[in-house]
Amino acid sequence: MSLLERIDACHRYDLRKFKPFLVAGERLGYVRHDLASEFGKFPSVFTNAAEALQVKEHLARFDSRTAAINTVAQELAARGIVKGWRNELFPVATKFGAAPLFDLERALVPFLGVKAYGVHMNGYVRDGDRILLWVGKRADDRPIEPGKLDHLVAGGLPSHISPFDNLMKEAAEEAAIPKELARRANPAGAIAYRMELNGHMRDDTLFVYDLELPADFTPHNHDGEIASFELMPLDAVERILAETEAFKFNVGLVVIDFMIRMGHLTPERADYCDLALGLAGPY
Amino acid sequence: MSLLERIDACHRYDLRKFKPFLVAGERLGYVRHDLASEFGKFPSVFTNAAEALQVKEHLARFDSRTAAINTVAQELAARGIVKGWRNELFPVATKFGAAPLFDLERALVPFLGVKAYGVHMNGYVRDGDRILLWVGKRADDRPIEPGKLDHLVAGGLPSHISPFDNLMKEAAEEAAIPKELARRANPAGAIAYRMELNGHMRDDTLFVYDLELPADFTPHNHDGEIASFELMPLDAVERILAETEAFKFNVGLVVIDFMIRMGHLTPERADYCDLALGLAGPY
Numbered sequence: 132m133s134l135l136e137r138i139d140a141c142h143r144y145d146l147r148k149f150k151p152f153l154v155a156g157e158r159l160g161y162v163r164h165d166l167a168s169e170f171g172k173f174p175s176v177f178t179n180a181a182e183a184l185q186v187k188e189h190l191a192r193f194d195s196r197t198a199a200i201n202t203v204a205q206e207l208a209a210r211g212i213v214k215g216w217r218n219e220l221f222p223v224a225t226k227f228g229a230a231p232l233f234d235l236e237r238a239l240v241p242f243l244g245v246k247a248y249g250v251h252m253n254g255y256v257r258d259g260d261r262i263l264l265w266v267g268k269r270a271d272d273r274p275i276e277p278g279k280l281d282h283l284v285a286g287g288l289p290s291h292i293s294p295f296d297n298l299m300k301e302a303a304e305e306a307a308i309p310k311e312l313a314r315r316a317n318p319a320g321a322i323a324y325r326m327e328l329n330g331h332m333r334d335d336t337l338f339v340y341d342l343e344l345p346a347d348f349t350p351h352n353h354d355g356e357i358a359s360f361e362l363m364p365l366d367a368v369e370r371i372l373a374e375t376e377a378f379k380f381n382v383g384l385v386v387i388d389f390m391i392r393m394g395h396l397t398p399e400r401a402d403y404c405d406l407a408l409g410l411a412g413p414y
Numbered sequence: 415m416s417l418l419e420r421i422d423a424c425h426r427y428d429l430r431k432f433k434p435f436l437v438a439g440e441r442l443g444y445v446r447h448d449l450a451s452e453f454g455k456f457p458s459v460f461t462n463a464a465e466a467l468q469v470k471e472h473l474a475r476f477d478s479r480t481a482a483i484n485t486v487a488q489e490l491a492a493r494g495i496v497k498g499w500r501n502e503l504f505p506v507a508t509k510f511g512a513a514p515l516f517d518l519e520r521a522l523v524p525f526l527g528v529k530a531y532g533v534h535m536n537g538y539v540r541d542g543d544r545i546l547l548w549v550g551k552r553a554d555d556r557p558i559e560p561g562k563l564d565h566l567v568a569g570g571l572p573s574h575i576s577p578f579d580n581l582m583k584e585a586a587e588e589a590a591i592p593k594e595l596a597r598r599a600n601p602a603g604a605i606a607y608r609m610e611l612n613g614h615m616r617d618d619t620l621f622v623y624d625l626e627l628p629a630d631f632t633p634h635n636h637d638g639e640i641a642s643f644e645l646m647p648l649d650a651v652e653r654i655l656a657e658t659e660a661f662k663f664n665v666g667l668v669v670i671d672f673m674i675r676m677g678h679l680t681p682e683r684a685d686y687c688d689l690a691l692g693l694a695g696p697y
Binding site for chain 2: 317338391399401405407409
């Protein structure tokens with residue numbers, strides 16, 4: 132087991148299990164063959180051909196496309212095919228910064244394998260030359276990765292909110308970080324990965340922020356996602372990450388990026404380039 | 415013109431102009447078709463087939479392979495085909511950290527299009543919330559990119575020296591940075607690019623370091639590579655980089671990475687993901 136194994140695990144998928152999901156001639160995602168058949172049962176919205184699942188071309192505008200796809204989504208939820216409805220809309224676009232082609236209920240994001248975005252924040256404390264990272268333990272009742280180690284602040288990026296504004300919202304809800312402190316968070320880059328997860332294709336890009344916290348700051352979770360927080364030296368974080376699967380899979384990638392940028396991992400490692408250059412994914 | 419154009423320019427090549435260069439069955443580089451013919455004139459060392467230029471399999475060990483290839487290199491220099499002999503050996507391996515398959519005179523690196531490595535250091539000064547970057551202007555008599563803007567410290571990575579030790583050497587030679595100060599340089603990641611340059615394939619990975627300098631530090635160049643240094647606010651650096659070709663091509667990439675990590679460029683830019691994720695190259 133190694134740090135590199137954490138990165139490799141986030142780049143594994145078998146395209147034969149999926150077909151492209153197209154809107155207006157552009158590939159927006161990957162959908163499992165059996166699920167493409169389910170979408171194909173709504174031929175006024177989807178065309179399920181051998182080579183791709185496509186949204187009908189007559190749904191040429193954002194509003195009508197969003198409404199039609201949402202109707203199918205609700206029907207699939209009613210039939211028990213889609214589970215875990217979140218009542219959160221995610222924008223779907225060819226790339227970040229492009230105009231969204233439609234908004235999609237979050238529970239459907241993995242089903243269509245479209246690009247999704249999130250914000251992750253490394254909350255850290257300096258103690259002389261040492262760096263300590265705040266690590267949260269996810270509550271045991273979470274639908275996603277219960278009990279795993281997580282960031283101080285992390286969340287998906289819904290429609291109509293900027294990465295920074297979303298980070299501020301999550302910082303208050305997830306860790307009770309005062310606004311004056313949270314707004315000092317520094318955007319430090321992005322990481323990307325594409326992988327099979329729970330039978331779906333996951334194609335994520337995470338905006339990475341760092342926030343240096345005062346030694347006397349203690350986080351408190353407000354939304355029930357995190358059961359407890361611990362301040363860990365980077366040596367301990369590195370060891371847990373390399374030797375166990377205790378960290379939520381994508382948190383591990385952001386932490387590797389953090390350890391690289393902070394100079395905790397150095398070019399004297401034989402795997403340094405693989406670690407430093409393996410975090411851009413298939414973007 | 416834009417920052418993204420700087421990244422795109424470092425990822426442009428036309429594989430039809432080249433054939434793979436193989437050693438022991440592994441592709442180590444790309445060589446132009448006409449140059450492959452020149453290497454092919456030494457059939458005791460190279461086999462020039464239609465699909466690849468290969469080092470003969472009987473040259474199975476590092477020492478014999480290095481000696482045989484070097485003999486051909488000297489012959490090509492004597493014939494005026496290889497120019498700019500440097501008397502510097504670069505290790506050639508399938509990837510960083512792997513055992514080198516041979517050492518190659520630096521002038522031959524572009525001819526065979528093998529992976530090369532370098533160290534680049536962002537030397538910066540904090541002034542309140544502002545960050546200023548030390549920028550060097552290359553001497554007008556340099557063979558590579560004369561007159562272009564450059565880093566405070568940068569150089570290729572020769573054989574038998576670690577990235578950090580090489581950085582310390584270059585920091586003394588190129589900018590007269592005292593050793594006690596230079597050793598505080600923080601390794602902050604790597605960037606990679608593959609591009610056609612002067613008719614050759616260039617396949618580089620750069621180890622990136624940051625060094626925060628005191629406000630009263632002034633660099634001096636000792637080796638004639640840099641004519642003058644200037645301390646520039648990041649706003650000015652960004653504008654010059656986006657609007658002109660004044661920066662040496664690869665320095666621009668390292669500076670974009672620096673501006674991202676320092677939070678000078680933010681996720682509110684529509685091209686943020688392209689900038690942040692476009693620096694890992696084809697690694």
